[in-house]
Amino acid sequence: MPSGSEAGAPDKGDAKSPAATTRKPAPADEAALLRHIAAGDRQAFEALYRCYFPRLTRFLERVMRRPHTVEEVLNDTMLVVWRKADTFNAQSKVSTWIFSIAYRKALKAIKRFDDPMEPDEERVELTQPGPEGELMHRQRSALLQQQIARMSAEHRTVIELTYYHGCAYKEIAQIMGCPVDTVKTRMFHARRRLRQFLSDRRQEL
């Protein structure tokens, strides 16, 4: 939790999103990789695969909540990238294109697999005991994940793309194939639920 000392001063965006800060190729490099892939360059494909694997894994885990299907959907996504690299429209970012494929594949998988989602309740109990403050923090974090898991795939997607991947709302609209206002509304509802949840937890813990 941030300290209360910040509360008085106007906040600034701090772009803390891990995917935005981790080392990854610049968009121009990615577009170049994609051109090589379109020509059938396997090495270029494997480079792009390794670059996107952590991000896509995390994204699909969060959107689908079915860990055992993540790799399958991820590989299906990258197979589309391999096959359709020449159809990439250079007007959008490579990441937007790949994430939009992954999102569509994830939604299809959710419909196809009628199996239960990952039970998050167990995570809280499995949390390693540590110093009291740390334990409370972990517990709260795990409970927050639970709360998000109960939301729809669309709400989870907006949260994940905003908080973890540092996407702009226009990019999210492109990835999800919906108007920007829908993205803002989904985020607003998700925030309200999470905020309510956090304030309830603060009183309990």
Place this chain on the structure above:
Amino acid sequence: MAGRVLSFFKSPHQGVQELLPWFLNGSLEADEAAGVEKHLQSCPSCREELQCLRAIRDEYLETESVPQAEAALARLRPRLDETASALPPLRRAGGRSTPSSAAASRSRRGLAVQLPIPDWVKFALAAQFVLIFALGWVVLQPMKMDSPYRALATPAGLDRAVGSAVIVFDPNAPQREVTRILRASGGRVVDGPTVSNGYVLAVPAPELDTALARLRAEPAVVLAEPLQLERPR
């Protein structure tokens, strides 16, 4: 800023509140970010909301797995090979090419799809289909004329010379008795039991009269009459 960022029906405050998550992740465009910042200076409610969003984000980012790409990539590789073999040879030959040859390869692939088909090929294909159809018609015709329908269960020889008989049993006759009589008749049941407890028996033609006489002698048989099956041509 307000005209571009905010909806006509939203107050500036609502518009800024909606944008806060993207202000926090630093993805807003410069003019949007400046507008949010300006609003924050005069709006304690939005400042508090931003603090809350930051708290949510920090907790959200707590759990992170470190997945390994190599095992999953190894499982994808055979599928890439499948795809490569399904692609036109031009792309497979593309191998490690430069971006310029990539563009050339792309255009060549386009050509491969749009290659014009000469007229003589179209005529040859059409003639081939006509010939196949005509041959099929010629071959199938005699079968249609000369071959009678034969079920798998039709006994051998039935199509040569077959007599048949209708047998109706007394409704009170025990099943065991009915079975015994049918077996003793020397024929095969080809139909029945009907609603009137009747059976159609197929009996070799020379034995039909004897079989009928034997059947009529049975007390349980109410009716035993010959019935001629259609003989094959």
